[in-house]
Amino acid sequence: MSPHISIKAEKVFEILGFPITNSLLVTTLVIVVFSFIARYYYQELQKEDRSLVFYGLHAMFVGLYGMFESVLRKNVNVFYGLLGSFFFFILLSNWSGLVPGVGSILIEPQIHLEEIAESKEIHGSGKIPLLRGGTADLNTTVALALLSVILTQIFGFKYLGAKAHLKKYFNFKDPIMIMLGPLEIIQELARIVSFSFRLYGNIFAGEVLLAIIPFLLPVVFSFVVAPMFFLEIFVGTVQAFVFVMLSAVFINMAVAKQH
């Protein structure tokens, strides 16, 4: 028996021809949990005496606010909503792959018989996991990266004006800038790739690690896997943090006046 490793999310079922993958299911659950936490925080905010959970959440929000303040300075109030929700969505998506049951509940696939025949050669059994970590799917991370890069451009237009912002990319007065302008455009495109692959690679590598370790050391299984889970919790936090910190730095670069 070999471990189940799939580089892409599998289709669980279809709604009107629209494929629902197992990662999409988990991402939807994450969004539901996210909105419940937000609602709880808001309700507690209205009360006079607040619970201990509220203060735990509040400490995290304030700590994150301080981190962004050190990068964004006076603009922090404008961008905190966006970057904070990025952070907590990515954090919950990263951790969702570690919840017991995610990845271990296998079901028989119901669609695409010819693809199953193909996948049987790879996985051994034709079964697919019902749930899969949200950011362990490249589609999710590419969507997040596109959102971050496009919003950075929009903020650049908004804060500097169209002329000053486009001057970063198309400036024909200065011979050096004629060469550097296209490089800036390539850099923007490379940013999408590096954002998405960094997040996807880390989380997917963690899943592969957790799937492979029991096969390498079957006897001392539980002594080895438990520390690995702590490692993955740490990696998930750090990667969510890296994503929002990079976004903050790029947004700050886009909205700052050129010298």
Add this chain to the structure above:
Amino acid sequence: MDVDAARLIATSLAIGIGVIGPGIGIGLIGSKAMEALGRNPEAEASIRTTMILAAAFAESIAIFALVVALIIKFVV
């Protein structure tokens, strides 16, 4: 050489060569952070945060190599 053997060699070369650079990089980051800590022990919190961030960036290069290796192994 058949395709499977070539694929295994390509996988191990991709990850094996790919982690050399990030390994050296993380070592340098760690050593410089230790030096900074020895020079200025009060700044421990900010040094730790920036060190972990920098190590995560160096590690992401290794992760690119890992993704390429996994793609060679399972997809191509």
